[in-house]
Amino acid sequence: MKKFWYDYLWIASLLYLALGFFNILFAWLGMLCFLLPLILSAVKGTKIYCNRYCGRGQLFALLGGSLGLSRKKDIPGWMKKKWFRYGFLSFFLTMFALMLWNTYLVLAGAESLKTAVSLLWVFKLPWSWAYHGTLFHPAVAQFAFGFYSVMLTSTLLGLLTMIFFKPRSWCVYCPMGTMTQLICKGKSKNCDFVTDETHKNGYSDKKEEGGGYS
Amino acid sequence: MNRVRGKKAFVKQEECVACGCCVKLCPAEAIKILNGLAAKVDRIKCLGCGKCAKECPASVIRLQEVEE
Ligand code: SF4
Ligand code: SF4
Numbered sequence: 222m223k224k225f226w227y228d229y230l231w232i233a234s235l236l237y238l239a240l241g242f243f244n245i246l247f248a249w250l251g252m253l254c255f256l257l258p259l260i261l262s263a264v265k266g267t268k269i270y271c272n273r274y275c276g277r278g279q280l281f282a283l284l285g286g287s288l289g290l291s292r293k294k295d296i297p298g299w300m301k302k303k304w305f306r307y308g309f310l311s312f313f314l315t316m317f318a319l320m321l322w323n324t325y326l327v328l329a330g331a332e333s334l335k336t337a338v339s340l341l342w343v344f345k346l347p348w349s350w351a352y353h354g355t356l357f358h359p360a361v362a363q364f365a366f367g368f369y370s371v372m373l374t375s376t377l378l379g380l381l382t383m384i385f386f387k388p389r390s391w392c393v394y395c396p397m398g399t400m401t402q403l404i405c406k407g408k409s410k411n412c413d414f415v416t417d418e419t420h421k422n423g424y425s426d427k428k429e430e431g432g433g434y435s
Numbered sequence: 436m437n438r439v440r441g442k443k444a445f446v447k448q449e450e451c452v453a454c455g456c457c458v459k460l461c462p463a464e465a466i467k468i469l470n471g472l473a474a475k476v477d478r479i480k481c482l483g484c485g486k487c488a489k490e491c492p493a494s495v496i497r498l499q500e501v502e503e
């Protein structure tokens with residue numbers, strides 16, 4: 222299959238994690254994979270970010286697929302249910318808000334900068350070697366530590382579900398993927414093919430003249 | 436002849452997360468993601484190879500025999 226430049230964005234994902242190891246301020250670059258998917262889906266009404274540009278999805282596909290680090294089993298049914306996907310998104314956003322609050326506390330001078338990365342929201346890893354001071358307010362670094370924690374935690378969860386289930390299992394409950402799909406849903410309210418063409422066991426089986434899509 | 440028959444891929448669209456893995460893998464370019472909501476298979480193009488079903492992280496693709 223023909224490869225395009227965007228098929229190599231998994232390298233950027235790896236590089237991102239590595240850079241945060243040396244200087245935490247690079248964590249700010251992660252805002253790109255936070256804002257781009259949202260902007261692209263809001264503007265274009267598609268999940269083009271997931272479908273094409275997401276380096277993390279590509280990384281899991283590579284590690285789990287070509288490198289064989291995945292059992293390639295079906296994920297449990299509950300993990301793809303709406304309540305779980307939306308529930309995880311809500312949890313994720315709550316933790317994100319908490320991280321912003323902690324940044325605010327540092328900004329307001331109520332707390333001092335904590336040079337630690339938290340893994341899975343509870344484990345605090347000392348990470349002070351990656352902090353070399355900042356020209357700006359310490360809150361800038363606090364945000365970087367918080368954001369890097371989010372990225373590292375989601376990578377770890379993604380790796381775990383990659384190993385146990387299919388390579389890109391993370392994409393089933395990835396908060397960014399869920400959010401962009403919700404935005405697309407909001408944008409195509411009038412498009413009801415999802416329910417219209419769904420018949421036998423939920424597998425759509427309408428055959429159309431010509432196109433053959435369903 | 437544009438006949439649809441043999442093994443074809445079917446997507447359970449309510450549970451599709453529109454990640455696009457299937458699109459990348461399909462050798463026949465038979466899958467599209469519509470409006471960022473769900474995958475849709477062009478069953479005239481589909482060869483029934485099953486690659487998409489194997490990789491779909493949500494396991495929402497199934498091959499079904501189609502007679503027409
Ligand atoms: S669902 Fe998440 S990890 Fe998967 S392609 Fe989309 S943004 Fe990337
Ligand atoms: S791989 Fe599965 S979940 Fe992803 S777009 Fe295709 S059918 Fe949907």
Ligand code: SF4
Nearest residue numbers: 461481482484485487
């Ligand atoms: S069964 Fe094969 S040809 Fe048909 S949609 Fe899936 S990957 Fe494409």
